[in-house]
Amino acid sequence: MNPSTGPVTTGAFETAKPKAPLIYNPKVRGIAFQVLLCAAIAFLAWGAISNAVENLARANVASGFGFWDQTAGFDISQTLIDYATTSTYGRAFWVGLLNTLLVAGLGVVFATILGFVVGIARLSRNWLVARMAGFYVETIRNLPLLLQLLFWYNAVLKALPGVRESLAIPGGGFLNNRGLFLPKPELLPGAHWMQAALVCGIAGAIVFGVWARRRQDRTGERAPVLWVTLALVIALPLVVFALSGFPLQFQYPESGRFNIRGGVEVLPELMALLFGLVIYTAAFIAEVVRAGILSVPKGQTEAAYSLGLRPGPTLRLVVVPQAMRVIVPPLTSQYLNLTKNSSLAVAIGYPDLVQIFAGTVLNQTGQAVEVIVITMAVYLTISLVTSGLMNLYNRRVALVER
Amino acid sequence: MQSVAIRVALAAVLGLAASAASAQTLNTVKSRGVLNCGSNGTLAGFGLPDAQGRWTGLDVDFCRALAAAIFNDPSKVKFVPLTAKDRFTALQSGEVDVLARNTTWTSSRDTTLGLNFIGVNYYDGQGFMVRKALKVNSALELNDAAACVQQGTTTELNLADYFRANKMKLKTVTFATSTEAVKAYDAGRCDAYTTDASGLAGERLRLANANDHIILPEIISKEPLGPVVRHGDDQWFDIVKWTHYAMVNAEELGVTKANVDDQLKSDKPDVKRLLGSEGKHGEALGLANDWAYRILKHVGNYGEVFERNVGQGSELKIARGLNALWTKGGLQYAPPIR
Numbered sequence: 243m244n245p246s247t248g249p250v251t252t253g254a255f256e257t258a259k260p261k262a263p264l265i266y267n268p269k270v271r272g273i274a275f276q277v278l279l280c281a282a283i284a285f286l287a288w289g290a291i292s293n294a295v296e297n298l299a300r301a302n303v304a305s306g307f308g309f310w311d312q313t314a315g316f317d318i319s320q321t322l323i324d325y326a327t328t329s330t331y332g333r334a335f336w337v338g339l340l341n342t343l344l345v346a347g348l349g350v351v352f353a354t355i356l357g358f359v360v361g362i363a364r365l366s367r368n369w370l371v372a373r374m375a376g377f378y379v380e381t382i383r384n385l386p387l388l389l390q391l392l393f394w395y396n397a398v399l400k401a402l403p404g405v406r407e408s409l410a411i412p413g414g415g416f417l418n419n420r421g422l423f424l425p426k427p428e429l430l431p432g433a434h435w436m437q438a439a440l441v442c443g444i445a446g447a448i449v450f451g452v453w454a455r456r457r458q459d460r461t462g463e464r465a466p467v468l469w470v471t472l473a474l475v476i477a478l479p480l481v482v483f484a485l486s487g488f489p490l491q492f493q494y495p496e497s498g499r500f501n502i503r504g505g506v507e508v509l510p511e512l513m514a515l516l517f518g519l520v521i522y523t524a525a526f527i528a529e530v531v532r533a534g535i536l537s538v539p540k541g542q543t544e545a546a547y548s549l550g551l552r553p554g555p556t557l558r559l560v561v562v563p564q565a566m567r568v569i570v571p572p573l574t575s576q577y578l579n580l581t582k583n584s585s586l587a588v589a590i591g592y593p594d595l596v597q598i599f600a601g602t603v604l605n606q607t608g609q610a611v612e613v614i615v616i617t618m619a620v621y622l623t624i625s626l627v628t629s630g631l632m633n634l635y636n637r638r639v640a641l642v643e644r
Numbered sequence: 645m646q647s648v649a650i651r652v653a654l655a656a657v658l659g660l661a662a663s664a665a666s667a668q669t670l671n672t673v674k675s676r677g678v679l680n681c682g683s684n685g686t687l688a689g690f691g692l693p694d695a696q697g698r699w700t701g702l703d704v705d706f707c708r709a710l711a712a713a714i715f716n717d718p719s720k721v722k723f724v725p726l727t728a729k730d731r732f733t734a735l736q737s738g739e740v741d742v743l744a745r746n747t748t749w750t751s752s753r754d755t756t757l758g759l760n761f762i763g764v765n766y767y768d769g770q771g772f773m774v775r776k777a778l779k780v781n782s783a784l785e786l787n788d789a790a791a792c793v794q795q796g797t798t799t800e801l802n803l804a805d806y807f808r809a810n811k812m813k814l815k816t817v818t819f820a821t822s823t824e825a826v827k828a829y830d831a832g833r834c835d836a837y838t839t840d841a842s843g844l845a846g847e848r849l850r851l852a853n854a855n856d857h858i859i860l861p862e863i864i865s866k867e868p869l870g871p872v873v874r875h876g877d878d879q880w881f882d883i884v885k886w887t888h889y890a891m892v893n894a895e896e897l898g899v900t901k902a903n904v905d906d907q908l909k910s911d912k913p914d915v916k917r918l919l920g921s922e923g924k925h926g927e928a929l930g931l932a933n934d935w936a937y938r939i940l941k942h943v944g945n946y947g948e949v950f951e952r953n954v955g956q957g958s959e960l961k962i963a964r965g966l967n968a969l970w971t972k973g974g975l976q977y978a979p980p981i982r
Contacts, residue, residue, distance in 0.1 A: 302875040303736060303758035317804045317816035327804035399831040419832050420790060500778075500789040500835045501815060510833065511817070591819045591828065597795070601820065605729050605796035608757035610736070 294611055309607040310335075316602055318593045320509050331603050338598035339620060345512065345594065346581040346624070349519040353580060354573075356520060357527025364532050375528065382525040388586055390522055395514035395590040402510070405501060414494040420501055422508040425492035432489030439482035443474040450474070511592035515584065523580045527573060534569035535561065566639040574632035578625045585621075595620060669873070669880035670714070670930055673741055678720045681707035682740035685725025686823050688846035689954040689962070690746045690766075699723050702953040703744035705943055706765060706871055710742065710887045712942040713935040727821050729796030732757050735874060742884055744871040746840065748798040758875045762885040765870050765946075766954075767966035767975055769863035770802050771841040773848055776858050778835060783862040790815040792825040792834035799839050802865040822847070840867050845960045883929050890936040892978035893918055894945035896969055901944035904937060917981050925981050936981070946976065 264270050298305045310332040317327050322340040325333055364375035382390070399419050403409060408418040416423040429437075447470065454465035483489075495505030538561050546556040587594040588601060595617060604613040673679050683704060684691030691701040708718035724740050735743045736758060746768070747753075749761040772783050772791070780786065783806070793800050795818045807814040817834055819825040826847050829837040837847065844859050851857060873884050894900070897915050899907045907915055916922035919937045926933035943949065950967060951957045968974025 298758075300876065301736060301758040302755075304756035315801045315804055316818075317800075317807075317814060319815060319817050327808055396831070399828065399833055404832045498788050500786075503788065588820050589824070591817050591824065593818065597818065597820070601729055601795050602800065602818065605732065606752075606801070608732055608736075608753075610733050 298611070303608060305609065305612065307612060309603075309609055309612075312607075314603070314606075316606070318598060319591075320512065320593050331607065334603055335595075335599050335616070338593060338595035341593055341598075342581075342584055342587075342595040343624070345515055345519070345584050345587070345592070348516055349523065349580050349584065350577050352516070352520040353523040353527055353576070356524035357576075358531050360524060360528035361531025362535070364528060365535060379525045379528050382521055383529075387518065387522050387583055388589060391515060391518040391586055391590055394517045394521075395511070398510045398514045398517070405497075408497070408502065414492065415505070416495055416497075416502050418502070419510060421510050422513065423495035423502045423504075424506045424508070425494045426504070426506045428491050428493055430489035430491060432486045433483075435486045436479050436483040436489070440475070440479040443476075443478040447471040447474040509592070511587070511590055514590055515587050515592045519580055519583060522583070523576055526576050526579075530569055530572045530576065531565075533572075534565035534567075537568045538564045563639060567636075567641055570632060570636040570639060574629050574636075577628050577632065581624055581628065582621060669741055669877045670883060673714060677715075678722050679707060679711045679714065679742070680740045681710075681721050681723050682726045682731055682734055682743035682745050683707070683723040684745045685723070686821065687746060687843055688849065689842060689958060689960045690846070691723070691725075691744075693723070693725075700953060702766060702949060703746060703871070705949045705953060706744045706888065707742065709891060709939045709943040709949075710884060712938045713883070713887050713890075713931055716932070716938045716942075718942040727796070728794050729820060731796075732759065732872075735759060735872060738874075741880075742871055742873055746843070746869045747872055748840075749868045749870050750798060753872075759872050760875050760881050761870045761872050762881065763870050763888050764868040764975075765888055766842065766868075768840040768842050768867040768869050770799055770838060770865040770867055771844050771863055772836045772838045772860040773829075773844045773857050774836045774860060776856055780835075780860070783860045783864065784810060784812075786814075786836060787812040788815075789835040790817060790833070791836045791838050792817050792819065792829040793838055794818075794822045794825045795820050797839070798865070798867065803838055806864045826850070840869070842954060842960075842962060845954075845962055849959060879930055883931065886929060886981075887939060888946075889978035890918065890939055890981065891943075891946040891949065892969070892976050893981060894936065894940050895947040895976075896971065896978070899940055899945060901940060901942075901948055904940040908937070914980070914982075923982070 295305065311330050314329055314331050314334045315327055316334075318325055318334065318337055320341055321337045322344065323333075323337060325337050360375045360378060363371050364379065366372045366375070402417060402419040405418045405420050408416040411417055411424070414425045450465075450470050451467055454467050454470075458464055493504050495502045495507075497503075542560055542564065543556055546560040551559070584594055585596040588597040591597075600613055600617045604610055607613070681704075683699065684701070686692060687701070689701055690703045691699065693699045704723065707721045707723070711721045712718040714720075724734065726734050726740070726743070726745060728745075731743055731745050731747065732753070734740050743759075744765075746766065747761075748768075749764065753759055754761055772786065774780050774786075786807075791803060791814060793803055793816055800816070800818065803814065803816060815834075817825075817828060819828060822839065822843070826837060828834060830851055837844070839847070841859070841863060848854050848857055848859065871884055871888065873881050893914075897912070897918060899915060899918065904919070908919055908921065910916065910919075913922065917925060919940075920926050920933040920935065924933060926935040929935065932938070944952070947964075947969070950964065954960045954962045955964065964972070964974055966975050968976065970977040
């Protein structure tokens with residue numbers, strides 16, 4: 243071997259830097275420990291699963307996912323998709339999931355609006371407004387959510403009149419302790435022109451927005467983007483709608499022997515759950531928003547003023563973007579909390595995923611392990627998707643260091 | 645919530661405990677020194693603690709009888725209140741040794757849930773309660789009505805079946821517990837509250853104004869209610885089963901709580917075998933030979949327990965009906981002890 247090119251094998255070198263056994267190599271050792279840990283966890287998981295299967299078999303409890311296609315046989319009070327008592331457990335799962343997503347989606351939107359309003363109100367210079375916002379936040383976030391839900395449910399049931407004394411809402415709706423009943427709009431055949439106009443309007447607004455932005459970057463001239471967008475998205479379809487002769491009719495709710503039939507029905511359980519979740523979560527969001535706004539140094543506002551920006555653009559272009567960097571991560575947590583808290587629906591009879599699937603389906607099939615695993619997987623998925631979307635948004639508003 | 649905790653616990657127990665609580669329930673109960681009995685907790689006549697925390701009810705007395713047979717002490721029972729939804733999970737996971745909670749015997753519960761029903765200690769059927777002001781006289785007039793119902797019951801399924809079979813529309817509002825369902829019915833959320841007829845009688849009395857509500861005549865289902873044990877421990881299954889039969893046989897033989905000491909001197913072979921002065925029937929079960937004597941001495945026979953909790957001695961005043969002995973036109977019939 244040529245000592246000048248080959249690996250260092252001379253005796254002198256070996257004594258100077260002895261080759262350590264593999265076990266003392268920190269890198270190798272680190273990997274070895276991690277492999278061992280993974281193997282231990284995998285063994286525990288395998289042991290748990292095989293034990294569960296064996297125990298279930300020994301206790302003669304049915305296992306597997308065969309129940310999915312069996313007839314459910316029970317009724318559900320709110321179904322966003324077609325469901326009858328002859329539907330399957332799998333269908334009942336989707337009904338429950340959609341009901342959960344409905345209340346979570348609406349809750350996130352309303353809680354964000356209310357939270358921002360209260361958060362800003364708490365910073366108001368008006369003493370009364372600031373104190374009222376502070377009182378709201380400190381009261382609501384210090385009471386358990388379950389109690390608040392029960393309170394709202396009983397408040398909704400007790401405060402609203404019985405079905406025979408329904409409050410008539412102008413325009414053909416009813417409100418009573420069985421829910422809110424509204425006329426249901428139904429599009430007639432001619433309405434596709436309006437739908438086409440709406441699609442064209444949205445596409446046009448996007449194209450115009452991109453063009454306006456490019457032009458502003460190039461020349462500094464600003465185009466009236468807001469007005470053009472409103473005209474394209476709202477006014478254009480309305481005009482087409484009028485020209486095609488108002489192809490819309492309403493299906494009005496009417497009183498039957500016991501209940502009100504027809505129309506759009508909003509259950510009191512949904513109202514109470516939404517009230518409870520929105521009011522509770524908004525208190526936390528308000529604090530997040532307040533913290534975000536306070537985190538922007540006053541010098542930023544003063545600098546913007548000194549550059550000649552008016553208060554409106556200062557807030558929109560200088561303060562809010564910087565505040566959002568602080569607001570978005572904790573806001574994500576609040577969205578996740580709201581979604582998970584919606585499972586308290588079970589206490590007030592709202593048919594969400596936990597009530598239908600982890601409740602009735604679990605009880606009727608007796609397959610606790612499978613049903614709970616599926617339910618947990620669903621909540622995990624919803625939460626991960628929510629935080630993934632929020633992280634995407636956060637990346638856009640995050641500080642870009644140059 | 646408690647229910648979620650129980651289910652997660654079940655998943656964990658099934659997953660991690662290598663030895664499921666299957667065989668040897670009797671030894672477990674004896675070494676623990678107390679019987680864990682899954683009970684209702686909110687149903688007058690079947691399982692309800694009073695203001696002093698003293699439990700009463702038909703199912704409660706059944707568990708006391710079981711404890712008396714094992715320990716010669718009816719107070720060695722821990723009553724675990726369970727909702728309808730959680731009761732089977734609690735039994736499967738070993739949290740309770742026996743479930744005596746007005747539970748309907750159905751084929752799927754007997755097979756796929758890994759449980760065994762020991763018999764029927766109350767023959768029941770599902771009915772409806774409505775407000776008098778509605779002027780409804782029959783369940784068949786309930787088309788389009790809203791019904792409040794408790795989750796995790798056969799009631800939930802029968803209700804859907806009945807309305808489907810009679811081509812009626814139904815709005816079901818489902819609640820986790822009967823307390824919440826009744827409260828919502830009372831607040832006007834529903835036109836009808838539905839559960840087993842015995843339960844309706846009990847719930848009606850707990851409403852603010854019982855006289856404003858009536859129970860409709862229709863009984864829409866068969867609800868044979870009975871105590872339940874886990875599948876796979878035949879000795880325990882036998883003990884629980886014969887506890888019930890001993891109480892029914894005692895009523896048939898005229899052995900009561902009051903006269904059981906006198907009956908020890910009886911010449912009748914049936915009575916001698918029941919009270920353990922002849923034969924080894926108690927020892928064959930793994931209990932003391934005077935097991936039935938203990939039950940009768942401490943708790944009483946089936947008829948006494950019935951009258952005390954749901955019959956004329958209670959505020960429910962339910963007639964024996966199907967639950968009378970077979971010799972009196974009812975269905976209660978026990979195999980002989982011999």
